[in-house]
Amino acid sequence: MRIAIFIVSLVTAAFAEPQHIVVLGWPKLPEGHVLGLCAGVGVDAQNRVFVFHRSGRKWSNPFPQEAISLPTVSVIDGASGRLLATWGQNLFIMPHGLTVDHEGNLWLTDVGLHQVFKFTPEGKLLLTLGEVGVPGKDHAHFNLPTDVAVLRDSSFYVSDGYKNTRVMKFSAEGQFEFEWGSKGKGNGEFNLPHGIAVDGQGRVIVCDRENERLQLFDAKGGFLEAWKGPQIGKPYGVGMGPSGHVFVIDGGSPSLKHELRGKAVELDSQGKVIDTFGSFGSGPGQFQLGHDIAVGPDGAVYVAEGTGARVQKFVRRK
Template identity: 45%
Template sequence: MRITGLAALAPLLLASASPAPNYRVVHGWPVLPDNRVLGPCSGVAVNGKGEVLVLHRGNRGTDAKALTPVNEPVVEVFDAVSGKLKREWGAGLFVIPHGISIGPDDHVWITDTGANQVFEFAPDGRLLRTLGERGVAGADATHFDRPTDVAPLADGSFYVADGYGNSRIAKFAADGRLLFQWGTRGTGPGQFNIPHALAVDARGRVYVADRVNDRVQVFEGDGRYLTEWKSAAIGRPFGLALLPGSRIAILDGGSNPDKVPDHDGVTIAALDGREVGHFGRMGNQDGQFWIAHDIAADREGNLYVVDIAGQRVQKFARN
């Protein structure tokens, strides 16, 4: 794996000395009601109560040409232990729901690549505010172009990965004001080709899954470039999840013709980029992935992965 700018991350080396975790798929998780199936699953997150929120596209499929909302609930809330469905919401709100994130206050953030909008919800699903103009693409303080993910922070500010159209990362104040942004389309340091997922560690460093460039880029909180991680195991990163023990899970979603048929998997890395574990491959059996799209971790370090083509969520317990 190529690692650049490693000196900037040297203080993290001592923090990443814990043993590498191993994972096993939890068979029979989740438990859906009779005659229920999920649509293409695009996002997953875990709230402070240990509930797992799965975002899917219902009957919409993977794309849409009109601003017609999905007419069924697209947010499914599961009990992390039993896998039972506790509640669902989100009908009639989204065109192409894409990413879901949970803030420190348990507010739920969802991006909509069809509507070019970002939404903030209360924990019970009440809409609190909407950013972006519905159906209008742009690259300014009040517009997005198919935004992919949100990383909320403890002070109320938040980063938005924007996304399929703009190839930028934008930081907003708690009141929604644009503070700054960085990134253009390209392959150089600080450039992106579909910044698809975000993670922010305890030190404020920002990790970006730079999907089509087949790498993870790491930045200071103000957007200053630190390093990139790129390897065959990381592949084409779709999702990121921070783990206990100063580690990060990197989800390879495939869609890379150079890796067919054995793509889709999870790489566990230290926060200096050193790979310490890997599991999963392409397939539709338990523990395999079929266009894996997002990943989340709970406080115990268990992982949850959603598939677009597989139309499911799987739990991987940390041994």
């Protein structure tokens, strides 16, 4: 019965006027500054927006062997949209996830290197997990890891997504603690865990992308519930708002009509849809493969686009 009620609430929300609107002219990047596919986005307590991008590099099989020579991390002032700094040149093969933790450090995943990194906001390397360029499924290796979620004690979860379809838990020092998940459609199983976040209740929220659902777990990986429906769609990225609401970017299912693909979704802590905004397309406020989502301390929402190769800012309608 709960699932039926939930789906009805999703359909109802689809016809409401969006509560978030795009901020036109944001960001204000210098001429010639190349973002390319924007894979990850996060915001720190100083309202600095960090974008992890591929600087023109395209996904290929196999991945290139050489690192991207251009900067792959752009730091943007959330209020003005002005570019503050760049770094990350000659470090990454295929940028993917970006998470800003409570201390302001950045956690980056590279699916080409099969590694997870912790950096200062200025780009100083603090921690590396995984063996460079070597995929694996043991406790010391990843296989195309996608994202990181960090707890207040600095321990963290990694969604080891494309191949191993698992979530791994590590101590603050990077020591493996436990893991859960395998390939499948059942509770606690995944078909590409793509984004991950931890809410204020300590629940681990995983974007089970190809199963088109969010799965919620307790801190030890115990399955709690799944949220799915037409408005959640195919969740690529998930972020927490300051109010405790959950924000999801739906990358869009190819099986749907264009007008039903790709939007951002705001849910309350019980999974009820509060708002949906954006649509498929290349115009302002539209998305071409939304890939990640983050919420600033002031409640502004930022969406990183894949094919659209940009980052957009949304604010709540007054």
